[in-house]
Amino acid sequence: MTGMDHDALREAAGLYVLGALVGDERQAFDAHLATCAECQADVRALGGVVRALPYAVPQVDPPPALRGRVLAAVGGETSRAAVAGAATRVRSSLALGGWLSAAALLVMSAGLGAYAYSLRERMSGLERQLRAAVERLDRSEQELVAAKGAADRAQLRLAVLTAPDMKQVELAGQAPAPRAAGRAFWSRANGLLFTANQLPPLPAGRTYQLWFLTPGAPVSAGVLKPDANGRVTAAFDAPGDAVAPTGLAVSIEPEGGVLAPTGAIYLAGLSH
Amino acid sequence: MWLLWAVVASHPGATAADHTALERMARGDSDGLAELYDRHGRLVYSLALRILRDQGDAEDVVQEVFSQAWRQASRYQASRGNVVAWLMNLARSRAIDRLRGRRSRPEPVADASAVVEMPDLAQPVDEQLALSGRAEQIRSAVDELSLLQRVAIELAFYEGLTHAEIAERLELPLGTVKTRIRQGLLKLKDRLAGAI
Numbered sequence: 001m002t003g004m005d006h007d008a009l010r011e012a013a014g015l016y017v018l019g020a021l022v023g024d025e026r027q028a029f030d031a032h033l034a035t036c037a038e039c040q041a042d043v044r045a046l047g048g049v050v051r052a053l054p055y056a057v058p059q060v061d062p063p064p065a066l067r068g069r070v071l072a073a074v075g076g077e078t079s080r081a082a083v084a085g086a087a088t089r090v091r092s093s094l095a096l097g098g099w100l101s102a103a104a105l106l107v108m109s110a111g112l113g114a115y116a117y118s119l120r121e122r123m124s125g126l127e128r129q130l131r132a133a134v135e136r137l138d139r140s141e142q143e144l145v146a147a148k149g150a151a152d153r154a155q156l157r158l159a160v161l162t163a164p165d166m167k168q169v170e171l172a173g174q175a176p177a178p179r180a181a182g183r184a185f186w187s188r189a190n191g192l193l194f195t196a197n198q199l200p201p202l203p204a205g206r207t208y209q210l211w212f213l214t215p216g217a218p219v220s221a222g223v224l225k226p227d228a229n230g231r232v233t234a235a236f237d238a239p240g241d242a243v244a245p246t247g248l249a250v251s252i253e254p255e256g257g258v259l260a261p262t263g264a265i266y267l268a269g270l271s272h
Numbered sequence: 273m274w275l276l277w278a279v280v281a282s283h284p285g286a287t288a289a290d291h292t293a294l295e296r297m298a299r300g301d302s303d304g305l306a307e308l309y310d311r312h313g314r315l316v317y318s319l320a321l322r323i324l325r326d327q328g329d330a331e332d333v334v335q336e337v338f339s340q341a342w343r344q345a346s347r348y349q350a351s352r353g354n355v356v357a358w359l360m361n362l363a364r365s366r367a368i369d370r371l372r373g374r375r376s377r378p379e380p381v382a383d384a385s386a387v388v389e390m391p392d393l394a395q396p397v398d399e400q401l402a403l404s405g406r407a408e409q410i411r412s413a414v415d416e417l418s419l420l421q422r423v424a425i426e427l428a429f430y431e432g433l434t435h436a437e438i439a440e441r442l443e444l445p446l447g448t449v450k451t452r453i454r455q456g457l458l459k460l461k462d463r464l465a466g467a468i
Contacts, residue, residue, distance in 0.1 A: 011447075014454035018428035020435050046457045052464060053429055054319045054360050056411040062317035066331050070309050071302055073335050074342040141375050149441045152423055156442065159419045189418055222445060237448040 005032060006039070013042040017050045156191070157235055163187030169248050171196065171269035176252075180230070182267045184248050192221060192236040196250065196267060199230040209253045210236065211261055212245040213270075219243050223257045224250065247271050290355035298346035305342055312356055313338075316363045323367040323430050333370065337362045368432030406464070413463035421456030424449055 009032045015021045016029050033039050160166065164187075171182035182196030194210060202208065208226065211218040219239055226232040239245055247270035252263040290311070296304025316337055320330040340362055341348075348358060414422060420442075427433045427441060439449045 011450050011454055014425075014457045015428070015435050015450055017457070018425065018453065020428040020433065020438065020453070022434045022436075025435065045461055046454075049457045049460045049464065050429065051357055051360070052406075052410050052460070053414075053425075054315065054364075055407045056414050057318050057322040059314055059318045059407075060321055062313055062334060063327070063331065066317070066334060067306070067309060067313065069331070070313070070335050070338045071306055073339050074302055074305060138375075145375060152427075152441060153443055156420055156423070191420065235443065237444065237451075 006036060009036075010039055010042065013039060013046055017043055017046045153235070157193050159190040160185050160187050160193045160235070163190045165189060167271050169269045169271050171248055171250065171267040173198070174265045174268055176200070176264050177266045180267055182248075182250065182269070184269075186238060186245070188238050191238045193233075194221075194224070194236065194248075195231075195233040196224070196226070197229075197231045199224075199226045199232065199250075199266065201228075201230070202226075202252070205255050206252055206263075207255050207257060208232075208250050208266065209257045209261070211249045211251065212239050212243060213247040213249055213268075214243055214245055218249065218261055219245075220257060220259065221248070223253075245271060287354065287356075291349060294341075294345045294349040294355060297342055298349055302342075304345075305338060308341065308355070308359075309338055312359055315356065316359055319360060319363050320367045323364065324371060329370055329374075330367070333363060333367045336366050364429075364432075371431065410460075410464060413460050416463065417456050417459060418452075420444075420448075421452050421459065424453050425456050428453065 009029055012021055012025065012029050016026070016033075021029055029039075033043065166185055166187045169184040169186070171184065173180035177198065177200050180196065180198040180200070182194065184192060184194045186192040199208060208224040210221040210224055212221055221236045221239070222234070224232045224234060247268065249261070249265050249269075250267035251261045251265050253261065290308065293304040293307045293311075297308070298304075313334060317330055317334050320333040320337075321327065324330050324333065337359060341359060348355075417425070423442065424438055427438045433441065435446060435449060438453075439446045442449065
């Protein structure tokens with residue numbers, strides 16, 4: 001284990017205690033946890049927080065009938081008595097058959113056969129309707145998830161726009177793209193909202209990357225993916241506390257982005 | 273109602289009484305189950321309802337949780353762990369299982385169970401008593417988180433989303449989600465110091 005492992009893995013402790021870490025990430029954290037007392041302490045402390053969360057849920061009384069259902073489900077006296085009762089009823093209907101004539105039984109079973117057939121027909125009709133209803137429900141559930149995602153994102157963006165420390169930056173097109181323009185809103189607490197238009201189409205293997213300009217070296221905010229019309233709107237995390245941005249710039253970089261800008265500047269603007 | 277609940281739930285001896293109830297359940301005495309349900313049924317139901325937002329589904333989960341508790345009473349009783357924390361874990365994973373099933377979403381990669389198991393975190397015996405008395409405090413601490421911190425934590429806890437799924441839902445980089453969740457939990461820890 002190296003110090004670098006520890007620093008990188010330690011950040012994941014929150015995801016871990018929430019059960020949101022899966023696959024390789026989870027395995028790597030588990031392996032590190034086994035040998036790292038500091039991370040064990042983190043997991044204990046943050047785990048306590050997670051256990052507190054259910055107590056923050058608004059408390060609702062369960063319906064009174066649920067108690068009986070819970071107790072009946074574990075095979076209390078009630079359910080055994082119900083089964084015994086049903087068996088008695090079956091036996092008495094067989095006894096009834098004993099004194100009916102064979103002819104009467106024949107007529108009855110023919111009638112029952114037809115009745116059973118029509119029941120089966122109705123049942124499969126109902127099953128079809130049920131399947132259709134379930135499919136509709138599934139679709140609306142998925143639409144709901146999509147809508148909720150959009151609402152969550154909109155809420156995050158609104159938080160930037162209404163933050164008390166919100167700053168606005170206008171970005172002007174530079175030599176390679178004089179018609180391009182951009183605008184950014186950012187808040188240290190709530191992140192960065194960026195929008196731009198008229199960005200020229202990218203050559204293959206290249207990407208636009210957004211930078212915080214600082215008194216020192218520029219700090220990457222992330223990569224931008226404009227649509228076919230050169231428009232892009234995206235949200236980013238605010239820079240760390242150590243960074244005091246004086247402006248923003250967009251440059252063209254190799255795909256995936258780079259740690260420090262290397263390509264031509266397409267948009268730039270200073271914070272007011 | 274909040275205060276009343278806090279008083280009832282934080283009744284001293286609840287943890288010892290929970291273990292007595294489990295002992296009775298292990299012997300096949302359904303009165304033990306009735307006692308456990310009367311004490312914690314509401315907390316289990318409220319959590320399931322918050323996750324599923326459907327009364328019928330929440331009722332099914334409550335029934336499943338207490339049936340499982342009934343079957344595993346003797347095994348869990350031997351571990352002397354915290355009974356409420358155990359019930360809450362059962363409720364959360366069953367409810368999220370059902371939520372994922374309802375949405376017909378693909379399972380997280382290479383994971384056999386639908387819900388990602390929470391790591392097993394040993395809970396001090398007295399912790400539950402302290403927690404139940406601080407419901408209001410916990411709720412206001414959650415409200416004080418930044419929006420991103422709160423939403424990310426809620427997506428993980430109440431919807432059982434994985435790291436990658438949260439990042440996708442919020443259209444944020446993985447690293448941002450990771451950092452904000454940790455910061456949010458640390459902030460809650462500071463605000464709740466003493467309660468947990």
